[in-house]
Amino acid sequence: MTATNNQLSQYGLALHTTSSQLGLALSDFNQEKKISTWEFGQDLSTHLHIVLQDFLTPHSWSDLVLIAVAKGPGSFTGTRIGLATARTLGQQLNIPVFPISTLIGIASYRKATTPELFPEDHLIAVQLPARRQQYFVAIYEIKDAELLSYLPDKIMTPECWEQTLANLKKPYRQIEATEEELGKTASSILDVAIKHWKQGKRPSFEQAHPFYGQNPV
Structure with missing residues (x-):
């Protein structure tokens, strides 16, 4: 009976704290999905744990089978808070923690919301x-509806980035993202993490490390 209940109560939780926004997502890997954002700014650490508990209700922590967390790039402080929280939850609940690039999150979101702009060969x-x-x-690279890394996360000057794009041998769609989104x-x-989870x-939690891209100043 316990195994059946656990099978019916499998959820993934995602935390996004790399900007002034807090983004949370919860999914049962099927039809149920819950998403919310808050503008906490520098007060993120004050509100995060209370908001997390309220967001999870009516489910319990024991329903979670994975944690996904935006690992950066983004705000140093916000990224650290998110990773620390995800690692703590992963350790306490004994569940995997998936550190996901902020940039693939952006690409995946835009592709999901405007699929007509991102054909398979781009x-x-x-x-x-x-x-x-x-x-x-x-x-x-879009391949079989998946996003595969073609150039890993880096930091570049506008000139270097422009040259990199000019040298591409394939057609591309450029996304100019902002922290506000x-x-x-x-x-x-969360969707990216669930795909990885389904792949086995x-x-x-010990493998969840941030990507800052630069040293804090």
Whole structure:
């Protein structure tokens, strides 16, 4: 009976804390999906745990079978808070923690909401503003409806990024993302993690590391 109940109560939870927004997503891997965002700014750490508990209701922590977390790039402080929370939950609940790139979350979200803009034979080039007039960038290849890494997360000057795009041998769609839209991509962070989970991947909380892309100033 216990195994049956657990099978009926499998949920994945995603945290996105790499900007001034907090984004949370909860899914039963099927029809049920819950997504919310909050503008907490620098008060994120004050509200996070209370909001998490309320967001999970009426489900319990024991219903979770995976945690997904945006690992960056993004805010140093926010990213650290999200990773620390996800790692703690993963350790306490003994469930896998999937650190997912902020940039693939953006690409996946845009592809899901406007699929007509992203045909199978195109690349997706994502840029997000960084400090010192630079960009966080990544490029993904669409193959069999999956996003595969074509250029891993990097930080580049606008000139270097422009040259990188000019050298591409495949058609691409460019995404110029902003921090203001990151919270709502928690749903896509969770979708990517669920795909990995269904493929049999089970990363431990100890493998959840941030990607900052640059040193704090």
